[in-house]
Amino acid sequence: MADTIDTAGEFFLPPGKHYLCGHSLGAQPRRARELVLAELDSWAREGVDGHFKADAPWYSYHELVREPLARLVGARPSEAVAMNGLTVNLHLLLASFFRPARRRTRILIDEPTFPSDRYAVLTHLAHRGLGPEHLLSVPASDLEATLTNRGDEVAVVLLSAVNFLTGEVLDIKRLADAAHRQGCLFGLDLAHAAGNIPLALHDDGVDFAVWCSYKYLNSGPGAVAGAFVHSRHGDDVSVPRLGGWWGNDPATRFRMHLEADFRPVRGADGWQLSNPPILSLAPLRASLELFDRATMPALRARSLELTSAFLSRIEGARGVEVVSPREPERRGNMACLRVSFDPRPALEREGVVCDFREPDILRASFCPLYNGEADVEALARALARST
Numbered sequence: 001m002a003d004t005i006d007t008a009g010e011f012f013l014p015p016g017k018h019y020l021c022g023h024s025l026g027a028q029p030r031r032a033r034e035l036v037l038a039e040l041d042s043w044a045r046e047g048v049d050g051h052f053k054a055d056a057p058w059y060s061y062h063e064l065v066r067e068p069l070a071r072l073v074g075a076r077p078s079e080a081v082a083m084n085g086l087t088v089n090l091h092l093l094l095a096s097f098f099r100p101a102r103r104r105t106r107i108l109i110d111e112p113t114f115p116s117d118r119y120a121v122l123t124h125l126a127h128r129g130l131g132p133e134h135l136l137s138v139p140a141s142d143l144e145a146t147l148t149n150r151g152d153e154v155a156v157v158l159l160s161a162v163n164f165l166t167g168e169v170l171d172i173k174r175l176a177d178a179a180h181r182q183g184c185l186f187g188l189d190l191a192h193a194a195g196n197i198p199l200a201l202h203d204d205g206v207d208f209a210v211w212c213s214y215k216y217l218n219s220g221p222g223a224v225a226g227a228f229v230h231s232r233h234g235d236d237v238s239v240p241r242l243g244g245w246w247g248n249d250p251a252t253r254f255r256m257h258l259e260a261d262f263r264p265v266r267g268a269d270g271w272q273l274s275n276p277p278i279l280s281l282a283p284l285r286a287s288l289e290l291f292d293r294a295t296m297p298a299l300r301a302r303s304l305e306l307t308s309a310f311l312s313r314i315e316g317a318r319g320v321e322v323v324s325p326r327e328p329e330r331r332g333n334m335a336c337l338r339v340s341f342d343p344r345p346a347l348e349r350e351g352v353v354c355d356f357r358e359p360d361i362l363r364a365s366f367c368p369l370y371n372g373e374a375d376v377e378a379l380a381r382a383l384a385r386s387t
């Protein structure tokens with residue numbers, strides 16, 4: 001095996017546990033505490049002047065994460081922004097990019113779909129006076145055929161780059177090209193992809209994408225989310241959108257009562273609504289520093305090693321069916337298993353933290369920033385002891 005990526009010591013992990021739940025809530029980077037405390041101190045010391053006089057002024061604080069975030073998802077810096085929550089960002093970007101017209105009134109999504117995405121899409125349709133029959137929902141294996149046969153009815157394709165339940169990785173470039181050939185816009189939910197697999201959103205031609213930061217991006221419960229808008233849309237300030245003062249051109253943002261018109265700034269920043277949550281951005285800074293240190297290609301190589309080692313270790317185990325794709329390039333760092341027994345007592349005994357979804361799905365992720373072989377062994381042992 002390759003050398004362990006030397007970032008494990010940079011995290012607080014639940015003591016005595018094998019923490020395999022990064023697909024749900026990532027571990028806390030030690031520096032997150034320091035960076036949050038620094039902002040609490042600035043607030044105590046400076047009050048409102050912290051907006052411009054703090055060591056890292058709050059007015060431009062969100063800009064500190066722009067470049068590392070863009071690197072992580074393969075975007076140009078102006079195409080990525082940290083704001084809101086994932087579902088809020090999805091609504092904001094659907095408001096811009098779902099423009100039903102004539103025959104092209106449908107949104108195509110992949111199954112299984114995370115409920116929040118489904119609700120977002122259904123309520124967007126309803127908002128435009130369109131019923132649920134305008135939602136086309138198909139398994140990933142049927143996406144290309146659906147695009148070929150019904151692509152001219154589809155306004156937006158919205159897919160999960162890595163599926164939340166199976167861990168399957170989609171071929172983003174291929175699907176984006178297939179959608180564009182049919183004249184559809186192509187958006188992604190990266191909740192399980194950002195920080196898990198290398199991404200090339202700009203080069204793959206993705207139109208828009210959203211992600212959360214509390215899973216693989218280790219930024220804490222309810223952390224500030226991310227959004228990507230391709231420069232071909234972001235550079236066009238006439239793209240319709242829901243506006244707020246933080247998306248306005250910073251040059252006139254503070255002219256409050258003097259400038260009545262909304263003038264969006266270019267780039268993904270032009271979709272911002274509110275002034276950014278500094279205490280939520282601070283942990284994201286800490287986490288992104290570690291991604292920059294470890295680099296995404298090295299993390300991917302290591303996560304494939306750990307996941308492959310785990311899957312070989314449980315090969316042939318009684319009562320365990322592997323749901324995640326077998327081919328390494330088609331899965332992320334999450335192993336998804338269907339089990340014919342209740343694994344919870346043995347997981348508890350071995351100190352393994354992962355998740356079990358009734359009635360029979362176990363999901364465990366091997367996050368190379370802080371997981372290693374001992375975690376692989378602990379989960380394999382728990383499963384062996386369950387049968």
Ligand SMILES: Cc1ncc(COP(=O)(O)O)c(C=O)c1O
Pocket residue numbers: 085086087088114116117160164189191192212225
């Ligand atoms: C695939 C997927 N999409 C959307 C969401 C919703 O995210 P949020 O609560 O940040 O809006 C989640 C949350 O776990 C998710 O896993």
